[in-house]
Amino acid sequence: MRQTAQIKQTFPNGTAVVAVVRQGACAHNCAECGGCMTAAQPTVTALAENTVGARTGELVVVETENAQLMGIIAFVYLVPMVLLVAGYLLAQAFGLTQGWCILAGAAAFAVSVLLIVALDRRVKRRKSIQFRIVAHKEG
Structure with missing residues (x-):
């Protein structure tokens, strides 16, 4: 499963804390709704393997095992x-x-x-x- 997330914090060991918008709360059409990661949207914070070298504040695509x-x-x-x-x-x-x-x-x-x-x-x-x-x- 692929979802959009925002990097909240990165660590030197190649991991990052990401905020994932719950799938039902976001249509992933940022141009139409005014942008992702607003306070009104329910999010889940999780630790992710940072395989692309993303930095704090960036929007990324995260994947989980289906x-x-x-x-x-x-x-x-x-x-x-x-x-x-x-x-x-x-x-x-x-x-x-x-x-x-x-x-x-x-x-x-x-x-x-x-x-x-x-x-x-x-x-x-x-x-x-x-x-x-x-x-x-x-x-």
Whole structure:
């Protein structure tokens, strides 16, 4: 996956801190909207491998590995929905009333939130999602 980012800080070891605009918040048409990286746009700050020698303040193109990122996205969006429905249906299979079924679904959903928090901590600890600066942004 390729995204536009702004270099916030560079380090002598060939890495840089980048601010990546969340994909849904930016159409990447800077001429039309007045420029990237405004304060109103939600951004994610990450460490990236600076393969092009970019300097602080420059706009660059960063790349992440699609397969791993898509797996994490699928987990974050699908697991809560699946556990919510599974919790409800399991309680219903045991013949519980609708109120208990809803409570079981909510409890299963809460478990999914805990699983997502655990995944987030694991990804941050292992630095599983790596950004790599691949080009200077043109235009």
